[in-house]
Amino acid sequence: MSQPFSIAIHGGAGTISKNDLSPEQEAAYHLALSEALAAGYSLLEKGASAMDAVAAAVVSLEDCILFNAGRGAVFTKTGTHEMDASIMDGAFLQAGAITCVKQVKNPVLLARAVMEKSEHVMLSGEGALQFAKEQQLKLEEETYFFSQFRYEQWQLVKDEQTIALDHNIKTEKKFGTVGAVACDAKGNIAAATSTGGMTNKNYNRIGDTPIIGAGTYANNRTCAISCTGHGELFIKAVAAYDVSCLMEYEGYTLQQAMETVTLDKLVKINGEGGMIGTDANGNVALVFNSEGMYRGWQKSNGEKVTAIYQ
DSSP states (O other): OOOOEEEEEEEESOOOOOOGEEEEEEEHHOOOOOOHHHHHHHHHHTTOOHHHHHHHHHHHHHSSSTTGGGGGGOOOSSOOEEEEEEEETTTTTEEEEEEEEESOOOOHHHHHHHHSSOOSEEEHHHHHHHHHHHHOOBBOHHHHHHHHHHHOOOOOOOTTTOOOOOOGGOOOOOOOOOEEEOOOOTOOOEEEEOOOOTTTOTOOOOOOSSTTTTTTEETTOOEEEEEOOHHHHHHHHHHHHHHHHHHHHOOOOOOHHHHHHHIIIHHHHTTOOOEEEOOOOEEEEEEESSSSEEEEEEEEOOEEEEEEEO
């Protein structure tokens, strides 16, 4: 008898209101979320691991130009793209992460390669790219990562000394860090997160996405978490690990722990965003303190949902 299995995904949180999305755009997001869910869930149905499921779901989101990860990554101060990603296996507490990486088509696959094919947890910049080449991961030219609306966002702020959470730019309020969490039929859980970071970021800025315990965390004894939001605050709150701690030390449920961190602790330090989570019983929770979060989940009991607004 297999136990209940499930997957949840996000495509970013932020100021996402019905006024900002045309019906066509809204439909495109729902389709992209459905496709990512299907990529992960179809593997779980066949008995694949939670690790395989979260990697497949995140690859689907990275390949979609709508989200700030992989193909749709935002522009840095110098007009390039620097991507971050991480992945964690709750069964063995293994983790892999990469940061400030260019050219890699699917950063989450590089993070997984770091976890499985190296003795390290995090690689950065040129070294990470070198490792990607050795692992024969697919690389793309800079033009592959170009998207017109990301370029227009960057044009608005590129001469300023500010970075922009892309959901705060008035023309296109998209804040599309992507992530997935899953529980497989064996009760193992995993989490993965990928992002292009902040528009106009400078000095190789790094957010919470590649930091284990801040943007991503997984432990079979508690939960698998993937975060999206204002990275600096999620780092300070050690947000993903804090959920696990509340479950492990205080006996909170997944939902209670995620609500405590997202709706109370993060709010107190002006940390805008959200997170998705699963536990080893296949429960899922999706909690955010912003106007919206691109999200979806699918469970072995037949439940399947994609959503954008509160």
